[in-house]
Amino acid sequence: MEARLNQGSAVNVRKLAGFAFLLGIVPQAMIEAAVTAALPESARDLGVNGEFMAQMMMGMGALGLMLGAFLSGRVLERFGSRQTYLASLVALGLFGGAGLIVENVWLLFGSRVIAGFAASCITTTCMWGITSSFEAAGRGRRFGMAGSIGGLSAIASVITGGFLTQHLGWRFAFIQYVVVALTFLPFIAASVEQRHPESMHSNTGGFLGRVAPLYVQVLVLYSVIGMFSMQLPFMLNAAGMVDAGARSLIQGIPGLGVIFGGVVYGVLHQRIGAVWTLISSVGLFGLGLLSIATNHAVVPLTLGAAAAGLCMGMSMPYFYHAVSGRTGAAAGRYLGYLSACTFFGVFSNPMIFEPLKAMTGVRGLFLMSAGILIVMAAATALTSLRKPTAAPS
Structure with a gap:
């Protein structure tokens, strides 16, 4: 009897841990989503080059x-x-929430870097947890589920940030990081x-050649997605x-599109x-961007946002599944590299796409991206x- 109880308890803990790993995409989704609706308002407070x-x-x-x-x-x-997940949650709450009180723009930038670093550690931990806990078919489904949870959290974060900005000021959008960290900490401490x-597999090298073409695809695709995410609030x-x-x-x-794309993947x-x-x-x-290039009104922008979300929801499970399938025991590290490629687009936008927009105009930028x-x-x-x-099928 006692053995059955212990076995049942172990199964419940594994289920809780599986759910905890699915939640790991939430902080990563929030890093951009929590503040994106506040960009025009924050631009007015951040000096001459506010935008x-x-x-x-x-x-x-990013x-x-x-x-x-x-x-x-x-x-x-x-x-x-366990230690990586818990420590990263603490860092996310402290440095993500720093935007509430930090006035110096460079300290604000620094806190954003640390919060992003923490969120990335959480995601890699959870993607590795899924990879090491499930066979190939189960991994594909759970990567899709994680993408849907990420999309749902992005929707909630964008809308919450928008209304906090409208009613309390743009800095209150940063309180979302504190709330998520405090909410997740007890659950993660109890389940993970x-x-x-390396305790299961010591060989983590030799796979770069297998996944390099996937990384190139991600760099291109998510650079364009990052450009669209940056330009959307200003265009609206x-x-x-x-x-x-x-x-x-x-x-x-886009969060709705991510959810739908993850479900149907x-x-x-x-x-x-x-x-x-x-x-x-x-x-x-690409077709969505083409329609925006010809008409900057709210309806084409809305359709383009839906297309961007569907693209993320359908493509990210593919890339996670493909990289984990090609790297096996070393998946944790290579999934981390994959995530790095997705963030390059957002990071590069002010330095690459803004100068291009100055030369070609918004229409030219979107035509080029669609092409x-x-x-x-x-x-x-x-x-x-x-x-x-x-590629895997």
Whole structure:
């Protein structure tokens, strides 16, 4: 009898740990989402180059995510899953919430980098936890579920940040990090056990050649997604949506797309194959950008936001699944590198896409971005037709 009770208790703990790993995408989704609706308002308070500085504030969070993604695999190997998760939550609450009180813009930027780093460590820990706990079929489903949870949290964070900005001021958007950290800490402490990747597998090298083409695809795709995310609040503001709360409702639409894309990823994966799921999502987003290039009104922007969300929701499970399948025991580290590629777009936007916008205008920027995605989808399709086993199906 006692043995059955102990076995049942162990099963319940494993289920709780599995749910804790699914929640790990939430802080990463919030790093950008929590403050994106506040960009136009913060731009008015951040000096002469306010729009650039506001985008840099968001970009510094992405820089932290990118640095954390490169290093989080090593952090996980050194400190283990439980310690990494809990310490990163504490850092997220402290430094993410620093925007409430920090006035100096450079200290604000620094706090954003640290908060992003912490969120990235949480995500890598959880993606490794899923990879090490489930077989290939189960991993695919849970990566899709994690993407949907991330989309839902992004919606909630964008809308909450928008209404906090509208009614209390843009700095109150940062309180969301504190709330999430305090809410998650007791649950994670009770459910996640201490494990080290190297305790099961010691060989973590030699896989870069297998995943490099995937990283290139992610760099291209998420650079364009980052550009769109940065430009959307300013374009909505220029289209007449001057209230942060109203803007946040449109900016939450990509989160809905992520949820829907994550839910249907498994179905499309089985019916048309993994690569064609990716191709369809990239092509759809490219067409959305093309429509925005011809009309900057609220409706095309809304449709473009939905296309961006669908693209993220359908593509990210593909990339997580593909990288974990090609790297096996070393997945924790290589999933971290994958995440770094996704954040480069947001970080690079003020330095790359803003100068391009100054030269070509908004229409030219979106036309060029749409062309990049359509070419990427076509090239991927041709590669798949020539070598159909190149990616997991």
